[in-house]
Amino acid sequence: MIDSAKAQSSPISPNRNVIILIGLFLGLLIPFLIIFIRDLLDTKVKTRQDIEERISVPFLGDIPKSETEDELINASSRSSSAEAIRIVRTNLEFMLTNVPEGQAKSIFITSTLPKEGKTFVAINLASTIALSGKKVILVGLDIRNPKIDKYLTIPSKGLTNYLAKPNENLEDYIVKIENFDNLFVLPSGVIPPNPADLLLSNKIGEMFIELKNKYDYVIVDTAPVSLVTDTLLVAKYADVFVYIVRANYMDKRLLKIADTFYQEGKLPNMSILLNDTVWRKTYGYGYGYGYGYGYGYGYGVEEEKPSWKDKLFKKK
Numbered sequence: 001m002i003d004s005a006k007a008q009s010s011p012i013s014p015n016r017n018v019i020i021l022i023g024l025f026l027g028l029l030i031p032f033l034i035i036f037i038r039d040l041l042d043t044k045v046k047t048r049q050d051i052e053e054r055i056s057v058p059f060l061g062d063i064p065k066s067e068t069e070d071e072l073i074n075a076s077s078r079s080s081s082a083e084a085i086r087i088v089r090t091n092l093e094f095m096l097t098n099v100p101e102g103q104a105k106s107i108f109i110t111s112t113l114p115k116e117g118k119t120f121v122a123i124n125l126a127s128t129i130a131l132s133g134k135k136v137i138l139v140g141l142d143i144r145n146p147k148i149d150k151y152l153t154i155p156s157k158g159l160t161n162y163l164a165k166p167n168e169n170l171e172d173y174i175v176k177i178e179n180f181d182n183l184f185v186l187p188s189g190v191i192p193p194n195p196a197d198l199l200l201s202n203k204i205g206e207m208f209i210e211l212k213n214k215y216d217y218v219i220v221d222t223a224p225v226s227l228v229t230d231t232l233l234v235a236k237y238a239d240v241f242v243y244i245v246r247a248n249y250m251d252k253r254l255l256k257i258a259d260t261f262y263q264e265g266k267l268p269n270m271s272i273l274l275n276d277t278v279w280r281k282t283y284g285y286g287y288g289y290g291y292g293y294g295y296g297y298g299y300g301v302e303e304e305k306p307s308w309k310d311k312l313f314k315k316k
Contacts, residue, residue, distance in 0.1 A: 055259035062274035104212035108238040116246035130183035140188035158187030
């Protein structure tokens with residue numbers, strides 16, 4: 001024996017330090033990959049950027065998630081939703097500059113799918129404008145699936161009853177809303193077996209002429225455009241169309257439907273409103289974009305919460 005065997009205090013393999021480093025690396029990498037893949041597979045619209053990257057429709061503004069599903073804005077409302085809708089009202093004025101002075105302005109609200117919040121926006125936009133001293137009527141033109149009665153106490157008879165019967169007086173179906181001096185509603189009425197036929201009636205045109213002669217603003221809650229043709233049948237009576245997209249609900253691929261209607265001019269003077277976004281509190285002045293130009297300002301407005309990718313990569 002030339003030399004006696006020598007042994008180290010630690011084993012040559014496996015190397016403990018290498019295993020610890022690999023474990024730490026995988027511990028950081030795996031959660032990051034899970035979050036990244038989940039975000040990559042999420043096809044829902046979330047932010048204004050998701051809309052502007054895919055379509056060219058003018059962006060009107062966004063409305064944060066409401067504290068209560070049946071919120072009705074009044075003079076004392078100071079919620080984030082109330083402030084956002086006031087900004088939207090201001091921005092709409094820029095889009096309505098082509099309407100002659102003294103003529104009533106008609107604002108139609110629609111969406112791609114049901115449950116995107118178009119009725120919520122229509123009611124609160126009508127109440128907000130009414131609080132400014134203008135005489136406003138809200139028309140329930142989604143006669144297949146009316147939702148206005150979810151927010152307001154209104155009778156079951158309304159627009160469809162007026163259209164179905166000859167020689168009816170429109171005023172008999174119009175309801176004044178309590179606690180509002182200038183807010184009126186024309187309910188949808190009984191769900192008819194032939195909605196499209198009723199909307200093709202000449203009485204629809206006569207109705208809008210009568211309403212525009214008596215009110216300053218006509219706010220119309222219409223049917224989703226991807227399901228039925230009802231909205232397209234009455235689109236010619238609109239001065240402006242507000243197209244509702246609900247965040248975390250609508251698939252980004254469906255934005256092509258809105259862009260098609262805009263490019264083909266089927267919905268006149270159209271803009272997109274992003275609803276139900278997640279905002280965080282800030283202090284100071286915020287802004288909302290008008291139709292290609294102009295800004296509407298309001299104090300205490302919130303801004304959209306950035307995503308984890310924006311924070312990580314400092315995306316502007």
